[in-house]
Amino acid sequence: MDATERVDAVVKGTPKQLLIGGQWRDASGGGSFAVENPADGAVLCEVADATPADGVAALDAAVQAQEAWGGHPPRERGEILRRAYDLLMDRREDLAVLMTAEMGKPLAEARTEIAYAAEFFRWFAEEAVRIDGGYAVAPNGQGRFLVMRQPVGPCLLITPWNFPMAMGTRKIGPAVAAGCTMVVKPAAQTPLSMLALAQIIQEAGLPDGVLNLLTTSSSGAVMEPLIRDGRARKLSFTGSTAVGRLLLEQCADQVLRTSMELGGNAPFIVFDDADLDAAVDGAMLAKMRNIGEACTAANRFYAQAGVAGEFSRRLAERMGALTIGSGLDDGVQVGPLIDAVAQDKVTSLVDDAVARGARVLVGGKPMEGPGHFYPPTVLADVSDDAAMRHEEIFGPVAPVSSFQTEDEVLTAANDTPYGLVSYLYTRDLARAMRVSERLETGMVGLNQGVVSNPAAPFGGVKHSGLGREGGRVGIEEFLETKYVAMHVGS
Ligand code: NAP
Secondary structure (H helix, E strand, C coil): CCHHHHHHHHHHCCCCCEEECCEEECCCCCCEEEEECCCCCCEEEEEECCCHHHHHHHHHHHHHHHHHHHCCCHHHHHHHHHHHHHHHHHCHHHHHHHHHHHHCCCHHHHHHHHHHHHHHHHHHHHHHHHCCCEEEECCCCCEEEEEEEEECCCEEEECCCCCCCHHHHHHHHHHHHHCCCEEEECCCCCHHHHHHHHHHHHHCCCCCCCEEECCCCCHHHHHHHHHHHCCCCEEEEECCHHHHHHHHHHHHHHCCEEEEECCCCEEEEECCCCCHHHHHHHHHHHHHHHHHCCCCCEEEEEEEHHHHHHHHHHHHHHHHCCCECCCCCCCCCECCCCCHHHHHHHHHHHHHHHHCCCEEEECCCCCCCCCCCCCCEEEECCCCCCHHHCCCCCCCEEEEEEECCHHHHHHHHHCCCCCCEEEEECCCHHHHHHHHHHCCCCEEEECCCCCCCCCCCECCCHHHEECCECCCCHHHHHEEEEEEEEECCC
């Protein structure tokens, strides 16, 4: 089977309807919208275009299922997740083809994302049976405190296009483990991975109504009424800071619990004493994972004066050697950007930096279509007033500048409203600790270029978000604490 036939076969086998109350059904208006392959603009298929009425039906189903699901034995909740983990891994190859077709990342990276996504289910399968509470004697000796953890209730989960499956399992895993029902809405550009995931978790035995899935081309019109409805008790969102802020305002109305995984502007700092081979390897990972379309992508490189030239040269050499093409083709390391808007944004950020004095070491110009390709690019001497120092590039562009002192680089690194992740390369342990403590980010990659791990708490500070996903705290986002004050006399 050639690449096109494989894509056709997996797309054909993927549901294209809404999942509401355990039933796959068309949108109430009968509408649908197209899903495209960003490598060539070809339409892969049409999926159901949910209306606000479908949204209400999905929330009705989640509300109706909540009581029974919240009382479902934790062991069984965990076993459903564990079965879904096995199914994801068994079907990894087909799911990777589907993801690459709709999102563009190279097949090898799609396979890695499926494994990463599945791992959230395995992790939270194990957490489902570890939800505990507390018991204490009141300080006056006359009372007892009984602390219990209960599911938050029906949740709304909204996910982005850049990690179309992992951003779903990172929310669905803990929600299922905690006993919450949910309405899930993936990004319109990449609905197929989530549709395939919903089918798998249904097959793994998730009861009807626990997970309801809406694909829609009108995310605001469909989701805002659900946020304002009052029956959903939580919104968990991954996406841009601008949309996150808007949703926070909407959530204020019904005082919803929120988890917000938002944008980033990660600094990548290389000190003179760093292992330069490791720093370049780490830079490639931190920059090029997902074609640079990651919230964790290194957005600003700072190399200390003694190594800045050598670091930039080696990075440019490695970036320039990457193979660009359709993610479905063998050996391709850099796929297309998601759409023309993304390509235009990267182009204008590079042009702006160059106009302000940056030197292009490799790349620097968009590529001809079809598809929205931008070549791996390294810029040296990028000035602080370049727009790309302050906004997410979300593409394969590495701007490097040099610095002299630790204080100087810390000031520059923290000079942003974002605070998701930073990367730091040094062989000096004391400096590693000192700088890690002073970086204003929720995560630090210390001598490593990837921080994401289902067993660790992922999340940001400042405008990068609220709450954490994964790790021991991931399930907390879906649990309420109730305290029973018991009078026992003296
Ligand atoms: P986005 O435009 O904010 O969209 C994210 C999700 O929100 C999509 O499902 C989108 O649906 C939906 N949405 C947009 N407007 C909405 C509205 N008014 N009401 C309800 N839902 C709405 O972000 P994106 O471009 O997909 O994703 C890239 C961004 O996500 C980057 O900023 C990246 O840093 C961030 N991100 C953060 C993390 C993290 O963990 N911190 C992880 C991955 C990505 P439609 O697109 O269908 O409208």
